[in-house]
Structure formats: structure tokens, C-alpha cells
Amino acid sequence: MTDRFDHHVLGIGNAIVDVLSLTEDDFLLREGLAKGSMNLIDTERAEELYALMGAATEASGGSAGNTVAAIGSLGGKGAFFGKVCDDTLGQFYRHDMRALGMTFDTEPLPNGGTPTARSMILITPDGERTMNTFLGACVELGPDDIDEQVVANSAIAYFEGYLWDPPMAKDAFRKAADISHAHERKVSITLSDSFCVDRWREEFLGLIKDGTVDILLANEAEIKALYQTSDLDTALKLIQKDCPLTAVTHGEQGCFVISPDSLGGIVSVPTTPVERLIDTTGAGDMFAAGFLYGHALGLPNETAASIGNLAAGEVLGHIGPRPQRNLYQLAQQAGLL
Amino acid sequence: MTDRFDHHVLGIGNAIVDVLSLTEDDFLLREGLAKGSMNLIDTERAEELYALMGAATEASGGSAGNTVAAIGSLGGKGAFFGKVCDDTLGQFYRHDMRALGMTFDTEPLPNGGTPTARSMILITPDGERTMNTFLGACVELGPDDIDEQVVANSAIAYFEGYLWDPPMAKDAFRKAADISHAHERKVSITLSDSFCVDRWREEFLGLIKDGTVDILLANEAEIKALYQTSDLDTALKLIQKDCPLTAVTHGEQGCFVISPDSLGGIVSVPTTPVERLIDTTGAGDMFAAGFLYGHALGLPNETAASIGNLAAGEVLGHIGPRPQRNLYQLAQQAGLL
Numbered sequence: 001m002t003d004r005f006d007h008h009v010l011g012i013g014n015a016i017v018d019v020l021s022l023t024e025d026d027f028l029l030r031e032g033l034a035k036g037s038m039n040l041i042d043t044e045r046a047e048e049l050y051a052l053m054g055a056a057t058e059a060s061g062g063s064a065g066n067t068v069a070a071i072g073s074l075g076g077k078g079a080f081f082g083k084v085c086d087d088t089l090g091q092f093y094r095h096d097m098r099a100l101g102m103t104f105d106t107e108p109l110p111n112g113g114t115p116t117a118r119s120m121i122l123i124t125p126d127g128e129r130t131m132n133t134f135l136g137a138c139v140e141l142g143p144d145d146i147d148e149q150v151v152a153n154s155a156i157a158y159f160e161g162y163l164w165d166p167p168m169a170k171d172a173f174r175k176a177a178d179i180s181h182a183h184e185r186k187v188s189i190t191l192s193d194s195f196c197v198d199r200w201r202e203e204f205l206g207l208i209k210d211g212t213v214d215i216l217l218a219n220e221a222e223i224k225a226l227y228q229t230s231d232l233d234t235a236l237k238l239i240q241k242d243c244p245l246t247a248v249t250h251g252e253q254g255c256f257v258i259s260p261d262s263l264g265g266i267v268s269v270p271t272t273p274v275e276r277l278i279d280t281t282g283a284g285d286m287f288a289a290g291f292l293y294g295h296a297l298g299l300p301n302e303t304a305a306s307i308g309n310l311a312a313g314e315v316l317g318h319i320g321p322r323p324q325r326n327l328y329q330l331a332q333q334a335g336l337l
Numbered sequence: 338m339t340d341r342f343d344h345h346v347l348g349i350g351n352a353i354v355d356v357l358s359l360t361e362d363d364f365l366l367r368e369g370l371a372k373g374s375m376n377l378i379d380t381e382r383a384e385e386l387y388a389l390m391g392a393a394t395e396a397s398g399g400s401a402g403n404t405v406a407a408i409g410s411l412g413g414k415g416a417f418f419g420k421v422c423d424d425t426l427g428q429f430y431r432h433d434m435r436a437l438g439m440t441f442d443t444e445p446l447p448n449g450g451t452p453t454a455r456s457m458i459l460i461t462p463d464g465e466r467t468m469n470t471f472l473g474a475c476v477e478l479g480p481d482d483i484d485e486q487v488v489a490n491s492a493i494a495y496f497e498g499y500l501w502d503p504p505m506a507k508d509a510f511r512k513a514a515d516i517s518h519a520h521e522r523k524v525s526i527t528l529s530d531s532f533c534v535d536r537w538r539e540e541f542l543g544l545i546k547d548g549t550v551d552i553l554l555a556n557e558a559e560i561k562a563l564y565q566t567s568d569l570d571t572a573l574k575l576i577q578k579d580c581p582l583t584a585v586t587h588g589e590q591g592c593f594v595i596s597p598d599s600l601g602g603i604v605s606v607p608t609t610p611v612e613r614l615i616d617t618t619g620a621g622d623m624f625a626a627g628f629l630y631g632h633a634l635g636l637p638n639e640t641a642a643s644i645g646n647l648a649a650g651e652v653l654g655h656i657g658p659r660p661q662r663n664l665y666q667l668a669q670q671a672g673l674l
């Protein structure tokens with residue numbers, strides 16, 4: 001990681017505009033939605049659900065997109081590959097990424113074609129978010145959208161597990177991962193969602209075990225789903241054998257950093273609980289940004305994890321998936337950067 | 338106000354989607370923007386400013402629209418007249434109004450025509466907002482959009498001073514005000530903005546002095562601008578002579594309610610300062626909702642003003658102009674409803 005590079009983190013993911021609304025648990029029950037899940041929906045269901053849901057606010061989102069935005073807020077350099085349409089929401093999305101100084105040059109679909117993706121995110125009083133995603137233009141992301149120069153010049157190429165849902169994106173992933181490794185860069189993925197793990201477990205395990213993944217990010221539910229165990233310790237010990245470096249977020253307890261015993265073993269890194277939990281949307285994405293940015297800077301794993309914890313905490317206190325305060329300043333105040 | 342009616346408050350105003358971004362004071366200086374002002378901009382300037390401004394979030398806004406949304410959050414019945422285009426932002430706008438149970442049936446412009454209005458709102462670290470508004474579809478609002486039945490069945494018809502900016506909206510105002518008074522309802526306006534008062538002072542004073550306005554809403558800067566005085570007491574005494582009922586917001590000190598001496602005179606109604614001021618966008622609109630809703634319910638003026646203070650406090654703590662918590666519950670907890 002000591003070579004020179006243009007970008008600390010290149011994110012590749014579904015470019016999605018979030019439509020966020022506070023709701024009650026009853027609404028999830030009535031609509032048959034599992035709390036905390038990400039549900040893929042078609043146009044018809046999107047219209048039906050939108051007509052039923054409450055007043056909303058809109059914000060650029062998407063897991064890897066949120067992570068790259070946070071890299072910008074941390075003062076790092078980032079790039080993003082993701083497919084939008086050149087419609088109003090796609091223009092918002094592009095603006096929000098570039099306004100942070102991030103490189104985002106993926107060719108959009110022409111206006112009038114498949115629209116920019118949106119996710120209707122229902123936030124319950126416990127702060128948990130349940131996502132209903134219409135993938136729209138994201139299904140067009142493919143290997144042609146991988147810019148070799150950008151991949152080659154990024155310390156870490158970071159992919160969301162959700163990329164396995166649209167049809168061609170996993171081919172884009174493979175191409176980018178090969179380029180990244182050919183240039184001695186690192187490849188990282190997040191498992192995204194325990195339901196996503198259930199859909200793609202064998203493929204994810206294959207990528208981890210065959211050495212494609214250098215850095216794995218997951219939360220407790222996802223890492224347990226990966227190994228089909230209800231015991232967190234069991235899952236942590238299994239991933240320790242399978243992957244060189246893993247960070248597993250653990251809610252208000254912070255996270256675990258897992259590496260071989262010779263490099264530190266399994267370490268718990270606590271966090272400071274937030275004053276007021278409003279909306280968990282984006283918290284995992286923020287953690288990924290802090291952890292990967294710290295890693296790209298060559299900081300110790302525990303420091304990187306603490307930056308991740310800090311960034312995650314920022315978004316929990318407000319509606320929306322991306323930081324509203326400058327993460328670099330927060331990390332400086334905390335003595336982490 | 339004891340007659341039966343379908344709506345506590347009918348709001349008539351510019352239907353605008355807010356594009357909100359945190360910024361620094363330097364940016365306002367560089368762009369020549371007076372802090373706290375609302376600037377009307379054309380397409381070219383909108384594109385220029387958007388390219389310069391930071392990452393944003395989007396939310397339905399517009400002064401009278403925010404007030405009607407808050408009427409819904411307070412548990413009241415409301416209606417809104419305002420012109421959007423049937424584009425993505427217009428669909429968001431309509432959704433957000435109807436999702437609160439508010440009546441909003443103004444015919445939209447067809448998709449592909451003049452787009453839905455948007456306002457780029459720059460929020461400085463002191464929480465003050467500076468607005469840059471592209472009026473778009475709003476310029477098409479006219480007398481034909483006034484639904485007589487809805488006006489006749491609304492306890493209060495409420496207009497924003499900003500309606501004087503688009504060309505035909507003031508004709509819509511006059512038509513609605515006449516209908517409202519013919520049915521022994523009340524007419525209320527907000528002065529909107531001290532710069533708006535500078536543009537339309539003589540017309541506003543005329544409407545107040547000729548009895549068109551039954552209830553006036555303003556903040557300190559606006560009421561001083563109306564009478565071209567730097568002394569608040571002078572302005573309060575002048576409006577006391579000219580208007581039967583006025584509420585003037587006064588920042589963290591709450592508000593003044595002004596009526597003839599025989600009906601209470603000039604009364605200060607204090608508020609509880611918020612813990613953390615983030616964004617003042619919508620605070621005046623929330624005050625208007627609380628005050629007008631209380632009035633429509635027949636509550637004493639001071640109670641109505643306290644509901645207004647409470648509603649204003651809710652939006653100060655987060656980005657965006659509309660309540661994120663249920664105002665009815667908050668008002669109940671405070672013993673006001």
C-alpha cells in the first residue's frame with residue numbers, strides 16, 4: 001500500500017437515490033416487509049409502495065456510493081463506478097459525488113431510458129431501516145464501465161455484495177478485481193445484507209477462499225449468515241481462516257477486526273454510543289469508509305476501525321445515509337487523523 | 338370560526354422542491370448572496386450555482402406548502418393550491434402532500450414542459466438559510482387554479498408573500514380572498530422575507546389597510562421592513578393599528594401576538610430554545626401552521642402561538658423544512674392540544 005496512487009478507495013456499486021420516510025412497525029407488518037432487509041422490487045410494486053408510504057426526503061445513496069462520499073468527507077481521494085440515467089435523479093447523484101471532489105465518470109443512460117434507481121427506505125422508531133429498491137439503470141452496469149486506469153490507480157477497489165443482484169455487474173467486478181490485483185492493489189467487498197448473503201453465499205465464499213478478497217466487511221448478521229451459524233464466535237474464527245483481514249461491525253458495541261493470530265488475531269474495537277439514534281441507513285457504509293481509508297493511509301487496523309466507528313456514529317443521528325458534518329474535522333478532534 | 342369546514346387551513350403558494358446543502362459563510366460572500374435572503378434565479382444561474390454548491394439532500398418545501406404539511410402533522414385538515422410539473426420532482430411534491438392526508442389537486446403542467454420549481458438552499462454554520470429559487474412551473478399558477486369549493490370550505494385561506502413574484506399568482510390570491518370573505522372565512526398572509534417586502538411593500542400595506550388581511554404573519558425583519566423602521570416597538574404599534582391580528586416571530590425569544598388593546602394588546606409568548614440549531618429552513622412556516630391551526634380550533638391566541646413556537650422548534654434541529662416528528666404528539670406532550 002506504499003505505492004503512489006490517485007485514489008484511496010474506488011467504490012463500485014449500485015447508484016441509488018434514497019427516498020427516506022419515518023414509519024411505524026405496523027406498516028412493515030402490513031406490507032410483509034422483514035425489518036432491516038433490502039427488497040428488490042419492480043416498477044409496479046414501487047408505485048404501490050410509494051403511494052402507501054409517508055412523506056419523504058431524498059438523498060443520494062447506494063452502499064458503495066455512500067462509502068466513496070464518506071472518503072471525500074474524510075479528506076481522502078475517491079472514485080466511483082455506478083450507472084445512473086441522465087434524468088433529474090441521476091443529475092442529483094452525479095452532482096453529489098462530484099461536489100465532494102470524487103471522480104465519477106461512468107457514462108449515464110440517456111434521459112428517457114431506464115430511470116435512475118431509487119430505494120424507498122422505511123425507518124422505524126428504533127432507527128432500523130428497511131429498504132425497497134427499484135434497480136432501474138443499475139442493471140446496465142457491466143464490464144465496459146470499468147475504467148482500467150482508475151482501477152490501477154486506486155489503493156483499494158471496494159465492491160458491494162449487492163452487485164450480484166443486477167445481471168452484468170458481477171462481470172464488472174471480476175474485471176476490476178483482476179486489474180486491481182495485477183497492479184498489486186487490494187480488493188475489498190462488503191457482504192451488504194444477510195438476505196444478499198443467502199442469495200449469493202457460495203459465490204461470496206468462493207471469492208473469499210480463492211484469494212480474490214483481501215479485505216472483507218460485514219456486520220454480525222451477515223457473517224453469521226455466510227457460515228450459516230447462529231454463533232458469532234464460530235463465524236469470526238471461520239473468517240479468520242478464510243480471509244487475511246476482516247472487520248465485522250457489532251452495533252453499539254463497535255466492531256471486531258479479524259486477522260491471523262500472528263497479525264493481531266480477533267480484536268474488539270469499542271465505539272461511543274450515539275446520543276440519539278434516528279436512522280441506521282448508511283452506518284455500515286460509513287464504517288467501511290473509515291476502515292478502508294485508514295488502511296489505505298497505512299494506519300494500524302485498530303485506528304482504522306476507530307475511524308470507521310466514528311464515521312458510522314455521525315450518520316446515526318440524522319435521516320439520510322451520508323455525513324452531514326465534515327468527517328475529517330471529527331476524526332481530527334478525536335485524535336484519529 | 339365556529340362554522341363547520343372541511344379544512345382548517347388552505348395554503349396557496351409556490352410549490353418548490355428544496356435542494357439543501359451545508360456551506361460556509363465564505364461561499365455566500367464569493368457568490369454575492371445576502372445571508373437569509375431568497376433570491377430568484379434563472380435556469381443559467383441555477384445550473385452555475387448548483388455546479389458550485391456542495392452535496393445536497395432534497396425535500397418538498399415552499400413556504401405555504403410547508404405550513405400545510407405541518408397542519409397535517411398537527412392532526413389537522415389542510416389543502417394546498419400550487420403548481421408543479423408532472424415530472425419526478427412534481428411527483429415527489431404531490432406524494433409528500435397527499436401522504437399527510439392533505440388535499441392537493443392543482444392540475445400539474447405536463448411532463449416535458451416547464452419543470453417543477455426548485456430552491457437551492459445554502460445553510461451556514463449558524464443555521465441560517467439563504468435561498469436561491471428557480472420558480473419553474475410556479476409561474477403558471479393563476480386564477481383558474483382556485484377551486485371555489487375548497488376555499489369556501491376552509492376556515493383560513495393562507496397566502497405567502499412570495500406569491501407576488503410570479504406574474505399571475507396575485508390574481509389567484511385576489512380571487513381566493515374574495516371567495517373566502519364571501520363565505521365568512523378568514524384570510525391570512527405571511528410577509529415571507531424582508532426583501533420580498535421591499536419588492537411589494539405598497540401592495541402588502543394596501544391589502545392590510547383595506548381589510549383584505551385578517552391575520553398577518555411576519556418575523557422581526559419583515560415587520561420592520563414593512564414600516565421602514567429599525568425599531569421593533571414602532572413596527573408592532575403600527576401593525577396593531579392596521580391589522581386585527583398579527584403574530585411576529587422573534588427568534589429564540591419566541592413571538593409577539595398583536596391585537597387591539599381591547600383584545601389583549603401586544604403580548605410576548607416565549608419559547609424553549611432548541612438544544613442544537615442546525616437549519617432554520619421552514620421555521621417560520623411551522624410557526625404559521627401552529628398559530629393558524631390553533632386559531633382555527635378557536636384556542637386562545639397565546640396557546641396558538643405556543644403551538645407555533647413548538648412546531649418551529651421541531652424543524653430547527655435537522656436539515657429540511659418540514660417536521661420529522663409527529664407535531665400532534667409533541668403538542669399533546671406539551672399540554673397544548
